[in-house]
Amino acid sequence: MPRVVFLLIPQVHLLDVAGPAQVFSTADDLGHPHTLTYVAEDDEVATVQGLTLRAETSWPSLTPDDLVIVPGWRGPTRPASQQALRHLREHHASGGTVASVCAGADALGRAGLLDGRRCTTHHAVQDELARLYPRAVVVKDRLYIEDDRIVTSAGVASGTDMALHLITTRHGPYAAGQVARAMLVHTHRDGTAEQISPLLRWRSHVDDTVHRIQDLIEVRFTERLPLSLLAEAAGCSERTVTRLFSQATGLTPLAYQTALRLERAEHLLGRGATVETAARAVGFVDARMLRRLRARTAPSAGR
Incomplete structure (x- = not known):
């Protein structure tokens, strides 16, 4: 059963976690099994919205079929630890996929995973991401981009779009359509996301x-x-x-x-x-x- 691991940083945005988590949880309900795991430095993580999340403090063993997602947070806050960055690098090096929502792209940049790769983030921090990681190719005004198993998204609701894209690539467009309809989310956003699925484009x-x-x-x-x-x-x-x-x-x-x-x-x-x-x-x-x-x-x- 593939595992989806969320790396939680203090002051994480709740929807950045909940949107993708709901997608994979719904996929599980519909016969596409996933195990959801939440890891952090401490066993309690404060969100921007005031709800405290519980997390594991040790990382599970990962396989190339597993996915690691870094949701965005509100700064200033402490960055991802060196241990967490090492886990991100090792997972990608072993053939796994690493994704981010909004400011979560910063953790991928710190881990060196954006170097030479196309990526995106929330429009409010696109310029800052490009300044901090000049070797990254930051593409503006995109919902999400996938480049060599590195998937970055613009933030907030686009994390759901990104997760539906990942369901499409892993389980096919029919599965993604099932999930979208079960969640009552729009299956069409707009044409600005280069990787947007044909199913999501023509199911509105x-x-x-x-x-x-x-x-x-x-x-x-x-x-x-x-x-x-x-x-x-x-x-x-x-x-x-x-x-x-x-x-x-x-x-x-x-x-x-x-x-x-x-x-x-x-x-x-x-x-x-x-x-x-x-x-x-x-x-x-x-x-x-x-x-x-x-x-x-x-x-x-x-x-």
Whole structure:
């Protein structure tokens, strides 16, 4: 069972912890198990909002499948300890993912994990992050960014977006959609986050028929899905499927399926897969289609 470890710093922002924690807890309820652990220097941690949190004072053993999240805090306060920074470095070096919310990016910077990597943080402290860590590539006005298993987010509510992104990459877009709907959160923010999931971008509508079609595509996006199959699942004609889907999302069902395949392929490539392996894993016949799609989207992705 993957473990999600929250490193709590005194004067931590409650929502920076609670948002991502709720995402992973809800995922657990829906059949995607996670163990949530909270660690700190002391067993009680004061939040900005006045609620005291309980935490473990010793770190658990971690595997590459585990995730460490550093929520943001209000300064000035004592920085993360050298021991905590060492844990962050070692976890990433072993193949694990390290994430931050808001000012939590400072801990990643102190650990040297932002050097040479794209990152973001709350707009109020973006310039300060760039000044403190000149080797980091601070990208402004983004909800979240992932670069080589380092995930940073803008803060407060964007921590939830980041956590949904991590659910998508680990369990697929259908799982993320289940979590978002269970939490009653908006599945569409805006287009400023480069890593925002296609599911989160095109799930903001209220058409139940199209949601059912998307559910099917998301579960079976690696398969060939003829329009007749989608129409049968939706209980309407093929023409109606195309019309309703286009009205709700601006896409054809095939274009939506292709976007899901491309997102999953990019994740596999980021984990070291070859283009050929990634292409076949997501349902393309060979690597040529994946190469063409990546080349087509490269300018908008800033590649």
